[in-house]
Amino acid sequence: MNPNDVAGQAGPKILSARFGRKDGHRLPVYEQEGGYTALRKVLGGMQPDEVTALVKESGLRGRGGAGFPTGTKWGFVPKGAEQVYFFVNADESEPGTFKDRFLLDYDPHQTIEGTIISCFAVRANLGFIYIRGEFGWLIDRVQKAVDECYAAGYLGKNILGSGYDLEMIVHKGAGAYICGEETGLINSVEGRKGQPSIKPPFPAVSGFLKKPTIVNNVESVASVPWIINNGAAAYRAYGTEKSPGSKLFSVSGPVKRPGVYEIPLGMPFRTFFEDILGGMADGEELKAVIVGGSSVPVLPADEIMACNLDYESLGSAGTMLGSGGMIVIPKRCDMVELIQVLMHFYWDESCGQCTPCREGTGWLHRLVKKLRRGEGTAEDLERLEHVCAGMAGLTICPLSDAAVMPMRSFLDKFRGEFEALIQDQAPVAASSRWPRGERE
Amino acid sequence: MTQPMEDTAGFALSPGALARIDALAARYPTKASALMPCLWVIMDELGWVPPSAIDLLVEKLSVTHARVNEVLTFYTMFRETPQAKYTLQVCHNISCHIMGSKPLIAHMEQKLGIKLGGRTSDGLFQIEGAECLGACGMGPCLQLGRHLYENVTPARADALLDSLRKGIVPRADTDREGVD
Structure with missing residues (x-):
């Protein structure tokens, strides 16, 4: 090691x-x-x-x-x-x-x-x-x-x-x-x-x-x-009122010093990132951070820089402290490719007993792949959101939500990268909107 | 059962493995709850779980064939068919992806002349994409059985393959030299 x-x-x-x-x-x-x-x-x-x-x-x-x-x-x-x-x-x-x-x-x-x-x-x-x-x-x-x-x-x-x-x-x-x-x-x-x-x-x-x-x-x-x-x-004495004590953060991605760190909860992300991780590795630039393991919503660089590392601060920024598995994403990464990697994971790991998760994770994975093949339409972006709505909070366990949270946040925060993959930019006629029982 | 168990395909569990299965059945609160560790005993010895081993667990743990089969097929690390001598699993999840698992996999595919999921014709190597292996800060990582290799570059993968061809499994990054 x-x-x-x-x-x-x-x-x-x-x-x-x-x-x-x-x-x-x-x-x-x-x-x-x-x-x-x-x-x-x-x-x-x-x-x-x-x-x-x-x-x-x-x-x-x-x-x-x-x-x-x-x-x-x-x-x-x-x-x-x-x-x-x-x-x-x-x-x-x-x-x-x-x-x-x-x-x-x-x-x-x-x-x-x-x-x-x-x-x-x-x-x-x-x-x-x-x-x-x-x-x-x-x-x-x-x-x-x-x-x-x-x-x-x-x-x-x-x-x-x-x-x-x-x-x-x-x-x-x-x-x-x-x-x-x-x-x-x-x-x-x-x-x-x-x-x-x-x-x-x-x-x-x-x-x-x-x-x-x-x-x-x-x-x-x-x-x-x-x-x-x-x-x-x-x-x-460590941490904050509602998030007492210390927490381990495991940091991956191209920072100067990746690894596992114990810090008091409530530390500003900026302090942690700059002083402890040493910032980005040479030649890399910060684009976004998934702060608590792959299942929590992603935050673009400017938003995470304003956060403190505790349950409340991250919650009010629209993400979660989660497991403390911090994934640092550099500028060179294609966000649609990264979400494809994650959607493959959730699809692969869905246990299969609840229909929204079993089918939904497959839908999300196939739709993202379709976009990346250059075959996507504006309707497919709507369809991604529609599938997410049919998955969140509707299953026995949180795996379904764990797929939806990154999917929705990638789409929300980096929509431009998804739209750039769509050839047909024509507005979708209401009559042809999902759902129509169509399959790829 | 005191005699080594013979499989139709010629696979046999040693008396030691059979004794471990009996010990696990006694140690777990119910016999059925010892199913996973018993499957591991078989995996550790044979590298896969042949049909005769399923029959054995049905008998030893008083569970149905369906129960053993559903557990065997649900968990990715239990295998129902014989495996290559060396199964190399490269993490292709997000952190390793960011740090270069994609070019690493492409390099290994080219080097071995097989695609991800494939096996070399001599039965020596098989490469698989793995989901997060818990070495995210040291990616890309590669696992070979209980050996984990971290910060794997194409050059390091080549050295690993060369060594394995000579039958030598290099020291894993997780081994604590001189202490374990």
Whole structure:
């Protein structure tokens, strides 16, 4: 791995203290630097509800993309439930996102300690770490770390003499973006196709094997030990009122220093871009940024330059913080070609159970391809919008919306590039407008 | 089953693999929930999942053929046919695309004389386009089984192919030399 990927860290080191360290994934190193003291503190006298309350108080929001408060999610597990399951979602597959890979690669014990504490908080006795199948080397590394924990007494029966029992299974995915959706992930571990289920019931009430189940992103769980050790107020000292703490951003594209960075939420994009990323690589010019993974709306350079990197600021600019997978697009890129790449992805990854998504993603992909072949008409631009309207918010899971958000924003913000591909510029007669049941 | 399992096509699972399948069936909360890891045991050993292995899982995990088949076909990493010796997957998603995966793929297609998705006639290489492999900041990236190569230039791809032709899998960028 390129040392640049992890150099130039700025701000808090809640998550990234061991990034770039050759031996940071080993238990003795983690213990030497205060590892598993949070677990000792929790098992040495805290009640599960106290842990949940502390995480609630910290304001930690789910780092997988949706930003739902982690402690609140834990609180949804029904009181007195006999069997509860906990899943760490490491099915990191959102294009542009590679932060969880860094967390598990350089510091698997931090996530494992966070997982044990989280399991205790929701009273789970079996936890899964679901890692995407493509991360073969990473799965081996995490499995080794889990084995170290069993040997050291951090997992298994009667952990640290507390009477608390916990088993942990590292589960390997097999190549399906949709398994990053929590119900798809649960179905996958049940030994099924990873197709999402209708909510409600929410997994916290009825999930894996119909028992209460919590699914949290790696980064959320990895933040927990620090919060236990340092308290909610210390965590809230970073970030903003509504977006407390730090966040990992994984940056790709032709900037001077791509990589994974931990920054306090609320940092101005301009500061991050210019001071930390070093601006664009030589000979490149900034055109646009997809700030939170490929599923969030794109912002042209001038709009992103006015944003702060937190949930609220990006929300009011019409995009989302998402996973923090920041894709920097240079001037030389053809936006219609890029949206074709993305539409191919969503079409390929649609699980196929909801008609609007299964058919809609195919329509979008075919229409964009048609435009790029030079066969598009003005009506096709209308048709793109019409198909989007038939997909958004009409399916079991958000994959359909995840395709619509980039499609609509590319069309909206870079319409000129789409129009330039249309040969026939004549206005469309109302009578010949979509829909007419016509197929390409 | 203690005897190695013979397939009509001559594929056999070792006693070790069969033992791992039994252990997984016991470790997961239900036998059916061990289906994916059991398919991985078969993939790791044979490189694909032959029909006889499906029969074995039906028996071991008390699930239907339909269930095994739907899982086998839903996930792209499980394969129902034998694969080339080296399957090279080049990420063609947005970040790698921006950083040059398109010319990289074109170069490899030309070098191997096959199109994306194709296989060389000697059965040695197969190239596939892959969706995001989680190495976006180090693109373009290329994956060979559990080995991930980052910042892959056409020259680096050539060196990789030359090495593989000699039967040597070069060290991946994700291997931590001297520590793992």
